[in-house]
Amino acid sequence: xxxxxxxxxxxxxxxxxDGVPTLAEPGESVAAVLLRQSEDWSRxxxxxxxxxxxxxMMGVCFDxxxxxxxxxxxxxxxxxxxxxxxxxxxxxxxxxxx
Amino acid sequence: MKPDIVVIGAGTVGAAIAYGLVKRGHRVMMLDxxxxxxxxxxxxFGLVWAQGKGMDMPAYQQLTNGASDQWxxxxxxxxxxxxxxxxxxxxGGLTFCLGEAEYEQRRTKLLRLHNQLGADxxxxxxxxxxAVAKLLPxxxxxxDVAGASFGRRDGHVNPLHLLMALHSAFIRRGGVLRSxxxxxxxxxxxxxxxxxxxxxxxxxxxxVIAAGLGSKPLAAQIGLDVPVRPQRGQIMVTERLEPFLxxxxxxxxxxxxxxxxxxxxxxxVGFDTETTGKAAVYLSSRAVxxxxxxxxxxxxxxxxxxxxxxxxxxxxxxxxxxxPGAFVTLCHSGVTLAPVHADAVADAIASDGLPPSFDVFHxxxxxxxQTA
Numbered sequence: 001x002x003x004x005x006x007x008x009x010x011x012x013x014x015x016x017x018d019g020v021p022t023l024a025e026p027g028e029s030v031a032a033v034l035l036r037q038s039e040d041w042s043r044x045x046x047x048x049x050x051x052x053x054x055x056x057m058m059g060v061c062f063d064x065x066x067x068x069x070x071x072x073x074x075x076x077x078x079x080x081x082x083x084x085x086x087x088x089x090x091x092x093x094x095x096x097x098x
Numbered sequence: 099m100k101p102d103i104v105v106i107g108a109g110t111v112g113a114a115i116a117y118g119l120v121k122r123g124h125r126v127m128m129l130d131x132x133x134x135x136x137x138x139x140x141x142x143f144g145l146v147w148a149q150g151k152g153m154d155m156p157a158y159q160q161l162t163n164g165a166s167d168q169w170x171x172x173x174x175x176x177x178x179x180x181x182x183x184x185x186x187x188x189x190g191g192l193t194f195c196l197g198e199a200e201y202e203q204r205r206t207k208l209l210r211l212h213n214q215l216g217a218d219x220x221x222x223x224x225x226x227x228x229a230v231a232k233l234l235p236x237x238x239x240x241x242d243v244a245g246a247s248f249g250r251r252d253g254h255v256n257p258l259h260l261l262m263a264l265h266s267a268f269i270r271r272g273g274v275l276r277s278x279x280x281x282x283x284x285x286x287x288x289x290x291x292x293x294x295x296x297x298x299x300x301x302x303x304x305x306v307i308a309a310g311l312g313s314k315p316l317a318a319q320i321g322l323d324v325p326v327r328p329q330r331g332q333i334m335v336t337e338r339l340e341p342f343l344x345x346x347x348x349x350x351x352x353x354x355x356x357x358x359x360x361x362x363x364x365x366x367v368g369f370d371t372e373t374t375g376k377a378a379v380y381l382s383s384r385a386v387x388x389x390x391x392x393x394x395x396x397x398x399x400x401x402x403x404x405x406x407x408x409x410x411x412x413x414x415x416x417x418x419x420x421x422p423g424a425f426v427t428l429c430h431s432g433v434t435l436a437p438v439h440a441d442a443v444a445d446a447i448a449s450d451g452l453p454p455s456f457d458v459f460h461x462x463x464x465x466x467x468q469t470a
Contacts, residue, residue: 046338093340093356097391
């Protein structure tokens with residue numbers, strides 16, 4: 001949906017979004033990286049399965065939830081990227097034990 | 099509207115009685131209090147529960163078992179009238195026992211209850227850990243789980259949808275519901291009563307006080323001195339989860355939307371509706387001891403409600419002797435007892451009064467003099 005206005009930092013890291021290796025800049029939030037992908041959604045709601053994307057970017061709306069390194073329902077706008085991070089779009093309800 | 103009957107209180111008890119009365123063709127006005135009143139109906143956990151209830155009062159066991167058995171038909175009739183899904187299920191219920199001591203205490207308690215009732219069949223059984231695990235294949239049990247008691251009469255419902263459905267059905271059948279109508283005074287006049295709620299007064303032949311913790315001063319005005327006190331219960335709820343718990347437990351249940359509710363405390367703190375860290379620790383640690391996989395789940399909300407508690411914990415159903423058209427109906431199990439309130443209690447109010455089978459629930463049972 002969004003794109004960067006400047007050239008990516010040479011210190012860039014690689015994260016994985018639903019298994020796809022993706023470049024990111026150190027210091028940006030996972031939510032910002034998700035907003036730069038070609039899909040316009042990063043979450044399916046738990047009751048109706050409708051599409052959502054990060055919104056407030058400051059930790060109060062809970063629309064940016066995704067699974068990071070095996071832990072579901074993480075607020076991605078509050079998580080900086082790091083090398084090798086495994087991000088999965090959250091589809092529907094969370095499972096217990098995950 | 100000139101009502102036949104005024105029901106004071108539009109919580110789960112008042113609304114069920116009012117619904118039963120309009121079903122019987124009466125003109126009913128139901129008066130709801132203010133947004134800042136205690137409103138126990140909005141804090142409820144949602145159990146439709148029978149096991150473990152009624153110690154030292156077999157009549158209450160019978161009342162509860164009857165209500166539980168009527169719940170299915172009551173739910174079907176109500177849902178037919180309004181398009182609200184009550185999310186009612188009756189798969190049986192579990193009371194988890196953490197540690198062997200709890201398991202033995204639970205068994206002893208249920209046996210004692212069974213003997214007091216003197217029924218032929220048992221509607222419960224003790225399940226050891228393996229048997230419980232077989233019932234719950236989608237979740238791992240904590241190490242402390244010794245087992246559970248299973249009650250085949252138990253179930254659960256969405257208590258907010260229940261209240262909404264009772265209000266909708268009441269209005270649909272011509273009942274009048276007034277909100278922000280806290281009653282200040284009731285006065286007997288002629289063969290009926292005048293009920294004063296702020297800006298208005300209404301007169302009716304009969305009045306039912308179902309105002310929860312607000313009932314005591316009102317009942318006093320029609321010659322009934324009812325002992326009732328608040329008892330705080332705190333509840334927590336999680337984010338929505340994939341279904342893993344197919345039956346309710348007395349301390350934890352998974353709702354239709356997938357959220358898990360942890361409840362509840364029993365605190366004697368007066369009219370205090372604060373939530374506490376101590377309760378949060380107690381409720382969440384017990385939940386995690388039962389199902390360790392809940393440890394990382396997000397908690398969304400914690401709230402409290404004040405139960406309508408009588409000295410023995412059992413209902414008060416009474417009719418004023420000084421003013422026979424006035425009734426008081428109080429309990430903290432308004433969800434489980436809803437079918438009884440909508441049927442037998444509504445019948446009694448609409449006709450000749452409470453039958454002898456309800457005598458045991460009169461509050462004169464608390465007037466036993468202390469022995470020297």
